[in-house]
Amino acid sequence: MAMDKTFDAATAESRLFTAWEQAGCFTAGANAKPEASSYCIMIPPPNVTGVLHIGHAFNNTLQDILIRWKRMQGFDTLWQPGCDHAGIATQMVVERELAKNGEQTRAKMGREKFLEKVWDWKGQSGGTIINQLKRLGASADFSRTAFTMSGAPGAPADEADGNFHDAVIKVFVEMYNKGLIYRGKRLVNWDPHFETAISDLEVENIETPGHMWHFKYPLAGGATYTYVEKDEDGTITLEETRDYISIATTRPETMLGDGAVAVHPSDERYASIVGQLVEIPVGPKEHRRLIPIITDEYPDKDFGSGAVKITGAHDFNDYQVAKRGGIPMYRLMDTKGAMRADGAPYAEAAALASKIGKSTKPLFETLVEFGAVSENTEVSQRETVAANFIDTINLVPDELRGKNRFIDGHSEPQAREIVVAEINAEGLAVMVTEVTTVKDDDGNETEVSNIVPYVENKPIMQPFGDRSKVVIEPMLTDQWFVETDKIVGPALDAVRNGDVKILPESGEKTYYHWLENIEPWCISRQLWWGHQIPVWFGPAVSADKQHYTSEAPVQFCATTEEEAIKLANEYYGPEAEAYISSYDQYQAEAKRAEGGISGFDDVPNMEMHEVGKKKRYCLFRDPDVLDTWFSSGLWPIGTLGWPNESEEMAKYFPTSTLITGQDILFFWVARMMMMQLAVVDQVPFDTVYLHGLVRDAKGKKMSKSTGNVIDPLDIVDEYGADALRFSSAAMAALGGVLKLDMKRIEGYRNFVTKIWQASSYGDNVIDAFSAERGAEPPKATLPLNRWIIGEVAKLREDVDAGLESFRFNDAANALYAFFWNTFCARYLEFTKPIFHGEDQAAKDETQAVYAWAIDQSMILMHPIMPFVTEEIWNVTDGRGVDTGDASKMLIHAEWPTYTAADLVDADAEAEMNWVIAVIDNVRSARAQVNVPAGAQVPMVVTQIDAAGQSYWDRNEALIKRFARIESLTPADEAPKGSIAIPAPGAAFALPLAEIIDVAKEKARLEKTLGKLAKELGGLRGRLNNPKFADSAPAEVVAEARANLAAREEEEAKIKEAFDRLAEIG
C-alpha cells in the first residue's frame, strides 16, 4: 500500500491509542513472557484537581519509555496510574467553584454536604489529567486507575471499590500503636487563610521588605544599672546608667505574649540584671505585665542589642528557648491570624499572667498554687495540663481584640501598627538622630537633625503558605505528629547500603542531609477533605474508674467506631459504657471556628452522664484529617491492594523505578521510604530517578505571571506527541537542567517526518516491504547490506545501554544520529544505484535488508516515539493495529537482543568507511574550490593498495554517483594543477587545472596541513615520551601509533600535492 506523503499525527494518534487500549496492550502483565520478572512503575499521582503541565508531560514520558521498553522485552510490567486527593488544593478549588456558582459557603453547608460537593466535583472533572496523559501516549494500566481517597466514607458507589482509605487508616492505627504517632501541643506553621496547620515543607520562605523596631523594656520598679559597651580591644566606648533593656523585633504585636527577655549567659552588659523583672511596654499602663530576664544560648550578642524577647507561642526560636526555660507561651491569635477575642477581659488575664511571670517556681507548681490546675494531675499529664491552662489566657488588650495581627491589606491600623504607635507615644522607642536636608523657599538647603524612633528598614525572611500565599503564623496548637526520628533509620540505611539507588547521585546527598536532620512531621490538617484521623476522644477517669477527672482527654485509636467503642469500654470498665456522639465532634469544630484552636478539653458534653445505673461516656472523633502526603506516602502498597494479601502486591512489590521531580524528594520519596519500611519492612522501589523542573528556553521558571507557560497539549497539537516525547528524552541528561526550546521540538518533529519519508521510500520507491520478513537479519552478501546490519546491532546496544543507565538522552541521540546520519544520509542513498541497476539478486537482498533495518529501527524507536513507529509498522505490511491483534502490533513486538559481536562485519565496515571517505573527500574538495555541484568531473588515481582497489571495483558506480565522478584514470603522477584527494591506502586527484584557482587550492591544502601538523605534534609528543609507552594502556598506545601512521600518510600526500601545485604558481 502506498504511504501518504506525510505522517498525520493529529488523526493517527487517537486512532492508534484507541487500538492499543482496545486490544488490552497496557494491562498489567500484557506481553509478558512466561515466568517473566516483573517491572513496575508507580506514577507520581497528580492532584485530582490538576491539569497537565509540561513537568507532568516530561515525567510521564520517561516512565512510558521505560514501561514500553520493558514490556517489549517481555517483562511482566505494571505502570500504575492514579490521582492524589490533594487536600488543600482540592478544597480550595471546590470552594472557589461554590463561590463562582453562588452556592453556600463551605462553613454554611457543613462538613457532610461539602464533602458531597467535593465528590461530585471529583466525579465530573477529576479525570481530566488522566485523559490528558493519554494524549502523550502514556501506556499505563488505566483499568487500575487509583485514587488516594477511594473507599473513604462518603465516597459515591462508583468510587468505593478501592481500599486506599482502609490502607491509610490501618497504617495510622498501627503506627499509633507502635508509638510512632502522637498528639501534642507544639508550635506549628499555621495557615490563616485555610485555617489549618501545615508542615515545614509546605512553607516557602521569601525575602520580603520588613522593619526592625527597637524598644525599651523598663526595669521593674524603676531599677537602674550601668550599661557598658566595649570595642574589640576592650576599650569602653559607651557607659551610661539605664533603667531599661533594649529589644529589637520585627513583630511588635507579639510583644503582648512575651514570656521573658533572654540574653546570652556570657553577655557582660546585662549580667548584673539577669533575674530581674522588666515591664512589657505595651497594653494599658495600669496592667503592665512583668517578665523575667533570663539567660539562654540562643541570643546573639552581636545582633541588635543582644537581648531578645521570648514569645514562645509565635516564634520557632523563642519556642525552643521557652521550652528550655519553662517560660509560659501565650497564644495571641485565632485561626484567622486575628488577635484573640475570647476569654476573660484583659485586666484579669494580665494580672494572672503577671503573677505567673513573677513566680520563681516551675510553671506547673505555680499554677497549682493559683488553683488553676489540680495537684493530683498525673505526672505524665502535667505539662499538657499546664500548657492547656496557659492557652486559655488571652493577653490581647481589649481594644486590640479581633483586630488583624498586622495591616496586610486592611485600611485601618491593626495590632502591629497600634502597638508601635502607642510605644512611640509613650517614649519607649529607642531614639536615633536622623539628619535630613530641607530646602527653604529660596532653595537654600539646610541640614536638620531630628530625634526619631529607631526603625531599620531591612529585608526579612517571611514564611508564606505554598498554596494560600498568605503569611504563615507560628502557632501553638494541638496536632498529630509522626515521630520521624524513630522511623528514619531504615530509610537512611536502605540508601546507604545500596538497596535503593537515587539518581543523580547528588540526590542521595540531599536525601541524607534532610533525613539526618529530620523534624517531627505534623500530619493533622484542620480541613474536611481528607482521611479523617481515626482517633476518638473520651473523658479521662480516675484510676479506680469511679469519677471523671479534668485531665487531658483519653484517646482511642481504632480502624472503626465499633473498635473505638470496644477500646473505650475496656478503659471505662464493666460498669460503664461508651457511645459515639457526632454532635460533640461538631461542637469541637464549632469551638475551633470561634477561635479556640487548642483542643477539645472542655467541649460541652465531654463528660459522663448517669443514665439509670450505668455511667455513659461520650466519645467523639477527632475532626481533623491527615496530611495528603501521609496517604500518598503509602501509594506503592495502597495501590497494590495492601492490607489485603493481593496477587499484585506479591508480584509487583517492591516496585522497580520511581521517576519524579527533585522538588518532592522530601515531600514524597523520603516519606514513602520511611513509611513502607515502617509498615511492611520493605523498600518501596529499587531506583529513584530525580529530574529538575522543566523551564523555558531561557531557563526561567514557567509561570502564569511571566506568561511563559507552555501547554504540553498545544505542543502535541502542533508538532505531535512523538516530537514532544523525543524532546523530553533528549533533554533528560542525568542531573541536567531542563530547558524546553520550541526550536528543538520543531527539530524533532522534522525527525519524525524524516522517519516517515525513509519508510515511504522503502514502501513506494523500492517496494521493500512486500517480502516476508522476521526478526532475524536477512542473509546478505553485499558489503553495504552487511554494514548496515552491523550498524543496527550497534544501535541496539547503544539504546539499551542508554535506557539501562537512565541516560535517556544517550538513547535518543543514538537513535537520531543513526537514523538521520547513517541510515538516511548513507545507507538509503547508497541503495539507489542498486535499484537503478540491473542486478536482481542485489535488489532482492537490499529490499529485504532495507525492510529489516526499518523494522528494527521502528522497534528501537518505539519506546520514545510510539505513534509514528506503530503507524509505519502498520502501514508497511498490513500488520499492526489494523488487525486488532495485540500480538501483531509494534507495541508488543519482540525487543531484539543481537549484539555488535554477532552482526558487525569488520570487512564490510572497513569497505564502507573507505567508500564514504573517498566520497566525502571529493565532495569537500570540490565544494572548497567551487567546482559546480552538478558538474561531472574526471578523476585520476596515482596510488592505490589492493584493498582500496577491490573497494573501488565493488563500489565504483556508487562512488561515481555520489562524488560526481565521470571516470577514473590511473596515472603515475597527478597532473599539474590538480586537486589532491587523499584516501586511506590511496591517492586520487581531480585534474581541473583549467577551472580551479591555484591560489585557493594552495590555501585549502595549507589549512589542512596546519590542522594535521597540530594533530601530529600532539601524537608525536605523546609517543616520544617514554613514560607514555610505559604507563598508558597498550591499546591506547597502539591506537596512537596507528593514528600517527594514518596522519603521516595523509600529510605526505598533501605535501606532495602542494609541491606539485607550487610548480605552476
Added chain:
RNA sequence: GGGCGAUUAGCUCAGUGGUAGAGCACUUCGUUGACAUCGAAGGGGUCACAAGUUCGAACCUUGUAUCGCCCA
C-alpha cells in the same frame, strides 16, 4: 549562614582520565527521482580562573570568582 550543584561554540546543552561533540543559529552552494519539515560544503571553543595529582586533565584534588537551587 549551612547543604547541593553549575560555569564547554553565538544560543541551548552532551561529554566520569587518552587531546572537543550535538542540535539550533550563521556563511556558501543546491528545486539531482524519500524528504525544502530537505540536501552538500564550511566557519566558529585557552572547556570560568589559579595551583596541584598524572605519561596524559573539560573530566580527579584544592583554592578563587560568578550564577543557580534547597534549607535556615
